[in-house]
Amino acid sequence: xxxxxxxxxxxxxxxxxxxxxxxxxxxxxxxxxxxxxxxxxxxxxxxxxxxxxxxxxxxxxxxxxxxxxxxxxxxxxxxxxxxxxxxxxxxxxxxxxxxxxxxxxxxxxxxxxxxxxxxxxxxxxxxxxxxxxxxxxxxxxxxxxxxxxxxxxxxxxxxxxxxxxxxxxxxxxxxxxxxxxxxxxxxxxxxxxxxxxxxxxxxxxxxxxxxxxxxxxxxxxxxxxxxxxxxxxxxxxxxxxxxxxxxxxxxxxxxxxxxxxxxxxxxxxxxxxxxxxxxxxxxxxxxxxxxxxxxxxxxxxxxxxxxxxxxxxxxxxxxxxxxxxx
Numbered sequence: 001x002x003x004x005x006x007x008x009x010x011x012x013x014x015x016x017x018x019x020x021x022x023x024x025x026x027x028x029x030x031x032x033x034x035x036x037x038x039x040x041x042x043x044x045x046x047x048x049x050x051x052x053x054x055x056x057x058x059x060x061x062x063x064x065x066x067x068x069x070x071x072x073x074x075x076x077x078x079x080x081x082x083x084x085x086x087x088x089x090x091x092x093x094x095x096x097x098x099x100x101x102x103x104x105x106x107x108x109x110x111x112x113x114x115x116x117x118x119x120x121x122x123x124x125x126x127x128x129x130x131x132x133x134x135x136x137x138x139x140x141x142x143x144x145x146x147x148x149x150x151x152x153x154x155x156x157x158x159x160x161x162x163x164x165x166x167x168x169x170x171x172x173x174x175x176x177x178x179x180x181x182x183x184x185x186x187x188x189x190x191x192x193x194x195x196x197x198x199x200x201x202x203x204x205x206x207x208x209x210x211x212x213x214x215x216x217x218x219x220x221x222x223x224x225x226x227x228x229x230x231x232x233x234x235x236x237x238x239x240x241x242x243x244x245x246x247x248x249x250x251x252x253x254x255x256x257x258x259x260x261x262x263x264x265x266x267x268x269x270x271x272x273x274x275x276x277x278x279x280x281x282x283x284x285x286x287x288x289x290x291x292x293x294x295x296x297x298x299x300x301x302x303x304x305x306x307x308x309x310x311x312x313x314x315x316x317x318x319x320x321x322x323x324x325x326x
Contacts, residue, residue: 002185007038007177009151010116013158014041014078016187018048021076024162025052028063028080036080037118038177060086064093064115068167071113072101076162081117083125084133084171098167099142110165114158120212120262121306122175127298130306132211132263137169138239138272144168144193145239149214151181153237156191163190173211173262194241198250202232205256205320208247208273210236213260213311220316229324239269247273248280255286256323260316265293287323292316 004012018024025048026041032055035042045053056063060081067079081087087094094115102111121130138145144166148154154172161168183189199214200221209217214235221231232250236242251257257277259270270291278289294310 001182003180004151004155004183005177006148006151006154006172006179006181007040009155009183010040010158010172011042011044012183013155013162015044015047017159017162018044018052020187023074024076024078025054025070026078026080027054027056027067029056029058029082031055031080037082037172038174041080060090061093064090064098067113067115068093068098068101068111071111071167072109076112078114078116078162081115083129084117084119085128085131087115087117087133094137094143095140099140102166103142111167112163112165114161114168114170116158116170116172118172118174118177120173120175121299121310122212124301124303124306125174125299126301130299132261132294134169134171134210134239135263135267135269138269142167143240145171146193147171147210147237147239149173149176149211149235149237151179152183153191153197153235155183156189157193157237160190160193164193171211175212191237193238194243196234196236196243196246198232198234198246200231200233202230202254204230204254204324205258206232206234206247206250206254207316207320208234208236208257208259208270210239210261210269213262216311216313217260217316219313220320223313223317224320227321229320231320242273244273244276244280247277251277251281252284255284256320257285257289258292258316258319258323259290260292260311260319262310263293264296265291266296268293290319290323292319
């Protein structure tokens, strides 16, 4: 095991996969000498050269389109966007080309590409650089969606994504890059898609969260424990494919479900979980499932206002208590 930051874990996997497979390469804005988002490609050009660590123009559509073409031709591109907010500039390439090419060719075309970027609040980046957008990509058939919440998950899920023959959207949270954790020092370490992780076992209420909100759900569980409420915390890790069975099994035990994410509440992925799991476990429910997300407001620049828009630990605690004390 090695103690790495989230950013270091991502860099390590990219480096190891490029050593293992010469078809893997990185492309994006400032990925060469400036090292990409939070240093996740820092100095890799010194080992692999600028053919495999390729700077691109400031054109998200060109980045995604060129990566898609390379994937169709047998390469395994890891394409980096500066922020997920900018993915909408490449919406046609992502939603109509990247997601559908394998289907259009009847499964005969492999699309082994990863599109990765940062998102989320915590740095005062304001309305067009702070959104949590994974719910939108979950809606599009043909895209896999991964959301690692720890350095180990960043490593294991990214390696799985790079080796997958389908397009993967890899969502990283900017507030997690400096967090540290144990990462298996194994160049074959992978985490399967579609398998949730129970971060904390409990008996009274099930909390489901992703990315930064896994740690906040665990904080809420600590607070609830002070009042004698045992919360089970589950991280789905991938939204597509999604492990509904693990969550359903938990809710059968606890009788209560609270889903929380930083994405906006309206049509957020939590609504899908509440709907699907609610149907699966309806006879076991002791309270109506609860879905918590960001308020319907663009993300503010001001830290106090930003905090007021996104869910707080107190909101998670209050929702769990309301479910338990009905």
